[in-house]
Each structure stands twice: as C-alpha cells, then as structure tokens.
Amino acid sequence: MSDKKKELKPNTYKFDTLSLHAGYQPHKNAGSRQVPIYQTTSYLFDDVDHAAALFNLERGGHIYSRISNPTVGVLEERVASLEGGTAALATSSGMSAIFLTVMTLCEAGDHLVVSSQLYGGTVNLFRLTLPKFGIKCTFVKPRDTEGFKKAIQNNTKGIFGELVGNPGNEIMNMPEIAKIAHDAGIPLMVDATYQTPYLCKPFEHGADIVIHSLTKWMAGHGSSMAGILVEGGKFDWMQNDKFPTMTKPYEGYHGLSFAEEFGPTAFTMKARAEGMRDFGPCLSPQNAWNVLQGIETLSVRMKKHCSNAEEMVKYLSNHESVAWVSHPSVPDHPDHELAKKLLPNGRGSMIAFGIKGGKDAGVAFINNVKLASHLANVGDTRTLVIHPASGTHSQMDEATLKFAGLSHDMIRLSVGIEDIDDIKNDFEIGFRAARKPRLVSNQ
Amino acid sequence: MKFKVNNNEVFASTGGRPFDKKKPLIIFVHGSGLTHMTWVLQTRYFAFHGYNVLAVDLPGHGLSSGESLKSIEEMADWINDVIDAVGHKEASLVGHSQGCLVTVECTSRYPDKIKTLSLMGGAGAIPMNPELLSLAENNDPKAVDLMMDWAHGPAGHFGGHPVPGLYHINTGTMLAKSRTIQNTLGVDFRACDNYKNGFEAAKKIKCPTLSILATDDKMCPVKEGKKLASFIDGSQVDIIDNCGHMMLLEEADRVLTVLKKFITTNYPPLSS
Numbered sequence: 083m084s085d086k087k088k089e090l091k092p093n094t095y096k097f098d099t100l101s102l103h104a105g106y107q108p109h110k111n112a113g114s115r116q117v118p119i120y121q122t123t124s125y126l127f128d129d130v131d132h133a134a135a136l137f138n139l140e141r142g143g144h145i146y147s148r149i150s151n152p153t154v155g156v157l158e159e160r161v162a163s164l165e166g167g168t169a170a171l172a173t174s175s176g177m178s179a180i181f182l183t184v185m186t187l188c189e190a191g192d193h194l195v196v197s198s199q200l201y202g203g204t205v206n207l208f209r210l211t212l213p214k215f216g217i218k219c220t221f222v223k224p225r226d227t228e229g230f231k232k233a234i235q236n237n238t239k240g241i242f243g244e245l246v247g248n249p250g251n252e253i254m255n256m257p258e259i260a261k262i263a264h265d266a267g268i269p270l271m272v273d274a275t276y277q278t279p280y281l282c283k284p285f286e287h288g289a290d291i292v293i294h295s296l297t298k299w300m301a302g303h304g305s306s307m308a309g310i311l312v313e314g315g316k317f318d319w320m321q322n323d324k325f326p327t328m329t330k331p332y333e334g335y336h337g338l339s340f341a342e343e344f345g346p347t348a349f350t351m352k353a354r355a356e357g358m359r360d361f362g363p364c365l366s367p368q369n370a371w372n373v374l375q376g377i378e379t380l381s382v383r384m385k386k387h388c389s390n391a392e393e394m395v396k397y398l399s400n401h402e403s404v405a406w407v408s409h410p411s412v413p414d415h416p417d418h419e420l421a422k423k424l425l426p427n428g429r430g431s432m433i434a435f436g437i438k439g440g441k442d443a444g445v446a447f448i449n450n451v452k453l454a455s456h457l458a459n460v461g462d463t464r465t466l467v468i469h470p471a472s473g474t475h476s477q478m479d480e481a482t483l484k485f486a487g488l489s490h491d492m493i494r495l496s497v498g499i500e501d502i503d504d505i506k507n508d509f510e511i512g513f514r515a516a517r518k519p520r521l522v523s524n525q
Numbered sequence: 526m527k528f529k530v531n532n533n534e535v536f537a538s539t540g541g542r543p544f545d546k547k548k549p550l551i552i553f554v555h556g557s558g559l560t561h562m563t564w565v566l567q568t569r570y571f572a573f574h575g576y577n578v579l580a581v582d583l584p585g586h587g588l589s590s591g592e593s594l595k596s597i598e599e600m601a602d603w604i605n606d607v608i609d610a611v612g613h614k615e616a617s618l619v620g621h622s623q624g625c626l627v628t629v630e631c632t633s634r635y636p637d638k639i640k641t642l643s644l645m646g647g648a649g650a651i652p653m654n655p656e657l658l659s660l661a662e663n664n665d666p667k668a669v670d671l672m673m674d675w676a677h678g679p680a681g682h683f684g685g686h687p688v689p690g691l692y693h694i695n696t697g698t699m700l701a702k703s704r705t706i707q708n709t710l711g712v713d714f715r716a717c718d719n720y721k722n723g724f725e726a727a728k729k730i731k732c733p734t735l736s737i738l739a740t741d742d743k744m745c746p747v748k749e750g751k752k753l754a755s756f757i758d759g760s761q762v763d764i765i766d767n768c769g770h771m772m773l774l775e776e777a778d779r780v781l782t783v784l785k786k787f788i789t790t791n792y793p794p795l796s797s
Binding site: 090091092093094095103104105106107109110134135138139140141142143144150151152154155156158159160162163166167168169170171172315316320335336337338339342343344345346347350351354 | 538541542543560562565566569570572573587588654656657660667670671673674680682683684685686687688689690691692694695696699700703767777778781
C-alpha cells in the first residue's frame with residue numbers, strides 16, 4: 083500500500099466539457115437535454131413585488147428579451163466560461179458588441195487608442211462614426227507597441243485592437259500593450275474573433291474585455307449573425323476617476339454604482355442595464371441556439387481548421403503563382419515567436435497571400451475557383467476567399483488601405499475543413515486562370 | 526458606503542439605497558476570502574423594502590482597509606463595533622460559511638443587540654483540510670480554485686446563474702483573488718480552523734434563528750448544519766436540494782424567498 087498522498091486538484095470542468103454543458107441545467111428546463119429556444123418577448127411576473135425587484139436589479143431573472151433571454155443567457159455563460167471571464171453579454175452581431183463596449187466605456191469628449199489593422203467595418207466605426215458621438219480615436223500600427231503608449235492622452239479611456247489583425251495577420255503584443263494600458267489606468271479591449279478561446283484566452287495575457295463576432299468560428303457554419311462582449315473581472319474601475327459612469331451613482335437605476343455593487347461583473351451589468359436597454363442590439367434566441375450548436379464542436383473544428391491552414395501555408399509558399407504568404411505559422415512571419423506564445427493550440431485559419439500579377443490576377447483567381455466561396459465572411463466550415471481591396475475594405479481610400487497594411491495583390495483566405503486535397507485542386511484552377519492574362523500579355 | 530471602525534476605513538454595500546438611521550439594520554457577513562459582492566442577490570431586495578443593509582467587507586477584504594482579523598472572536602467583536610459605528614443599537618445578522626461562525630459568536634456575545642440570526646451553509650466548526658490551508662497561507666492561487674470547486678454543487682459547476690450572463694465560478698474566483706490570497710483566504714482559513722467555540726456559543730443564542738443548508742454542500746454538509754441548529758433553541762432549518770455551498774448565488778432566488786419570510790416576520794421593516 084502506497085503512503086504517497088494524492089495531490090489535491092480542482093475538478094472544475096475543462097474546455098471541451100464546458101463547450102457542451104456550461105450555462106445550462108436540464109433539471110431546471112423540464113429535463114430537456116438540448117437547450118430550449120425561448121422564443122418569447124417577455125416573461126410573467128409573480129406579482130408586483132417580483133416585477134419591481136427585477137426592474138431594480140434586486141434579483142436575477144428575465145423581463146423582456148431585448149434585455150435578456152434564457153436561451154441567449156446560456157450562450158453568454160458558456161462563452162464567459164470558455165474565456166475564463168466573469169460575465170458576458172451577447173449581441174446581434176460582432177459590430178454591435180464593439181459599439182456597445184465603446185458606449186459602455188466612453189462618453190462624448192473621450193478618446194481611444196486603436197490598432198490600425200482591423201476589419202474594414204470596424205475601421206469605419208472608429209474613424210467616421212464614433213466621432214459623431216464625440217469619441218475620437220488615434221490609430222496605431224499593431225506592431226508599434228511603444229506607439230500605443232505615446233498615443234495615450236489624459237482623456238483616453240481604453241485601448242482596442244484585434245489580436246491578429248484583419249486581414250494582414252499582424253499580431254498585437256497583447257501582454258506588453260496590456261501593461262501599457264494598465265499603467266495608464268485604462269482597460270485593454272481585444273477582438274479575438276479569429277482565435278476563439280480554443281486558440282487564445284486573452285484574459286490570461288492581460289486583456290480586460292474580449293469581443294467576438296460569434297458569426298465566425300464560434301458559430302462556425304455560416305448560418306447566424308451574433309456577437310458578444312466578455313468581461314475578465316480584474317480591471318479595477320475605482321482605481322482612478324476616469325470612469326465616473328462605472329463608479330458614481332447612476333440615475334437610471336436609483337443611484338446604483340455598478341462598480342461598487344457588481345465588482346468583477348460591473349462592466350457587463352452596465353452594458354446590459356444601460357446599453358442593451360437604450361440601444362437594443364439584442365440577439366435572437368434562434369441565433370443564440372445556432373451559435374450554441376457550433377460551440378459544441380468548437381475544439382474539434384478548430385483543430386481541423388488549423389491543420390488545414392498549415393497545409394495550405396506549405397502549399398502556397400511553394401507555389402509559382404504566389405508572391406508572398408502571411409500566416410503566423412510561417413517561420414519568417416515577423417510575429418512567429420509571439421504567435422507561439424499567444425496561440426499555443428494553433429495559429430488560426432486565416433491566411434493572406436499575394437498573387438503574382440497583382441489585382442487582375444487576383445480578380446481572375448477569385449472568379450474561377452469553384453469550391454472556395456467568394457463572400458464577405460470568415461470562419462465558416464467552408465473555405466472562403468475574398469480580394470479585400472475590392473471587397474471588405476473597398477470603402478477605404480488609397481491612403482487608408484496602405485495604413486491598414488493592404489495591397490492590391492492580397493487575397494484573404496479563410497481555410498475551411500474540407501478535404502485538403504480538394505481545396506488545393508480548386509486553387510490550382512484559380513491559379514491557372516490567374517496566370518492566363520499574364521501569359522497573353524507576355525506574348 | 527464608507528465609515529471608520531477602530532480607525533480603519535470600512536466599506537459596506539448598502540444595497541443601492543442611502544443609509545437611513547430610522548430603518549432596522551441587517552448586516553451581511555461574507556465567507557472566507559470573499560467580499561460584500563457575494564450578497565448582491567439578497568441585499569438589494571432588503572434595501573428596497575424598508576431596511577438598512579450593510580454587506581460589509583471584513584477588514585483587509587474587498588474595499589475595506591486594514592489587516593485581516595486573525596480570529597473568529599475578533600471578527601465577532603468587530604461586527605458589534607460596526608453596529609455602534611453606524612449609530613444603531615441593534616441589528617439582524619446574516620452569515621455565510623465563515624460568516625456563520627462570526628455571526629454565531631457575535632450573537633452569543635451580544636445577545637441584547639442581535640435580533641435575528643440567519644445562517645447559510647453554516648456549521649459549529651469548520652476544520653480546514655491541511656493541504657488547502659497550507660496552499661492558502663502560501664499564497665497559492667490553487668487554494669482559490671480548490672475552494673471554488675468544492676464550494677459549488679454538481680449543478681453549480683455547469684453554471685446557470687440567476688443573473689443572465691454571469692458565470693459564478695469565475696466570478697467567485699475573481700473575488701477571492703482580488704486581494705493577496707495569503708492575507709485574506711489564508712488568514713480566514715486559519716481563523717476557521719482555530720475556532721472551537723461554535724457549539725458553546727450556539728447554546729447561548731436566544732433570538733430567532735434560521736439555518737439554510739444545501740444537499741450538495743461539501744464544505745459545510747447538511748449533517749453539520751443540522752448539528753449546529755440543534756444547539757440553538759427553536760432554530761428553523763431550510764434545506765435546498767441540488768445545490769452546493771454557494772447557495773446564495775447558486776439558488777439566489779430560493780435563498781432570498783426563505784430569508785425574506787424569516788426576517789420580515791421576526792424583524793419587521795420600517796413601513797413606508
């Protein structure tokens with residue numbers, strides 16, 4: 083008999099189990115094994131006392147599906163659990179999650195420091211739309227870590243960026259930028275859509291708020307729009323006087339101080355109680371359910387996405403029609419070492435590559451592939467391609483394109499989980515078509 | 526709100542309502558290493574229904590300054606000091622886990638001041654697992670992870686928080702890690718382990734007392750909670766099925782319903 087004492091280990095559920103179970107208890111839902119779709123606008127109050135208690139945030143529960151819904155609530159808890167966060171708020175799209183985050187954090191007269199390499203819609207939000215609300219932004223290239231520090235002003239309320247920039251795959255040095263933010267007493271907000279919590283948990287690297295377009299890899303099947311903001315719970319809103327709407331009595335809830343009452347969940351509580359109430363970008367329960375179906379297989383899909391992507395990187399890197407390939411798995415990618423640290427489970431399935439022959443070759447390639455879908459989305463189970471300069475980022479002028487790290491020969495590839503040989507064969511068709519105009523002009 | 530006790534600044538949540546000396550006072554006392562925020566789904570209700578609520582952060586915890594108190598007896602006296610500091614002559618006490626030891630001891634020491642006692646996940650003694658105690662005293666975050674594991678019942682491990690979008694295991698973890706673990710959880714665990722007077726103190730309690738226990742509570746099992754209740758004259762016991770030690774979050778509504786009936790019956794609110 084061994085006298086060796088068994089080491090105490092926490093038995094909280096791990097990632098794959100949480101993906102299937104977190105946020106849901108069947109015995110409270112008629113024993114339904116699957117999460118029910120609560121297709122309802124509103125919820126009965128037991129009596130007037132119960133109604134008042136719900137409106138005053140005296141007790142948990144649902145009032146109206148714009149504010150919260152039981153199916154959506156399961157999704158919120160599930161994503162919070164997977165990210166290692168304290169709370170989450172789901173929205174109708176990734177863009178509305180970003181907007182709600184900014185509007186919960188900022189007031190007119192505030193300033194944000196923002197990474198320059200973002201999805202085109204996000205660039206326009208920060209560059210053109212938020213100034214209409216009196217919120218100004220300074221853009222900094224994602225690799226310019228010191229630039230984030232220099233751009234902070236007295237009225238700066240946060241730093242925002244995509245962990246891996248869209249579409250050029252530049253990676254923010256999240257731990258260092260988090261330190262810069264925290265030294266300035268402001269939070270770091272990270273859009274981690276490309277990574278999902280399977281590849282990276284930004285809270286472990288200093289982020290304070292994580293945002294996802296759930297439409298992409300989390301839902302994974304190209305069926306449903308959804309977004310979410312997740313709170314890490316570590317940021318101390320009371321450390322300075324920069325965030326009065328978090329720390330001072332709020333007229334909209336009988337003088338409630340969100341930071342005092344809700345501490346590590348204060349930001350989410352405010353985003354729901356104020357932002358969702360007043361702006362209303364709620365997620366439909368059907369879409370929440372669709373996203374939950376996707377999350378059930380998140381780790382299985384992400385492994386296949388990443389292995390297919392690494393195969394495609396090798397294939398493209400050796401292809402005569404390809405001028406360059408950008409993916410963090412490539413050893414000469416400037417952020418290769420950082421990617422190994424931040425993305426230990428895989429470097430993601432987004433590849434940017436330059437096609438020889440420039441814009442015309444890019445157009446020919448896109449127009450001729452048969453299996454890969456030409457559309458404005460990423461993170462589908464199917465392989466997707468787009469030419470950003472004429473698609474997702476087409477609303478940018480030449481100078482903005484250049485600042486965002488975009489070139490006319492760039493093709494953005496979101497690698498799906500089809501058989502890898504079928505994807506390569508399809509690309510051969512595209513490359514053959516892309517070479518034709520050049521062969522003609524060379525004659 | 527903030528006020529001073531023994532020259533140290535104390536933070537206590539008032540449940541979102543201004544403190545009003547005319548209203549009867551309920552003091553909520555949190556468990557080891559935690560803060561006032563564990564009570565948010567009980568305190569706001571009472572604050573909006575005719576009571577003064579103080580969900581205190583014990584010294585050195587949450588937003589309160591000073592060093593953590595090293596014994597349950599000191600904490601019990603400190604609760605009495607809180608009542609004096611806010612200008613009240615009496616109060617109703619609600620405790621969770623370690624907070625039960627504190628409130629039992631306080632009620633036995635100051636029987637004329639304490640009008641009702643509500644215990645959640647309580648026991649007459651809370652001896653600590655030596656390895657867990659050592660981890661906490663050595664500032665190892667694993668102590669918090671183990672506590673959160675054991676403190677939640679099987680259902681609680683899945684989540685299903687009454688407030689939409691909150692994941693309570695991670696929220697509890699963040700609360701317990703918000704200050705230096707050895708200075709909060711480590712000191713609290715040692716205080717619990719050292720405290721031996723629970724049953725003797727319970728015998729002296731004469732005020733109306735309620736024990737809320739949970740069938741899946743591994744930290745203070747139902748058997749231990751019932752034993753403590755058996756030492757208190759006329760103590761009521763309410764047992765929640767399918768719930769762990771963190772009943773005030775896992776089954777917040779059920780806890781509030783039981784608590785509301787008990788306190789409003791035995792210590793009525795100021796009618797509006």
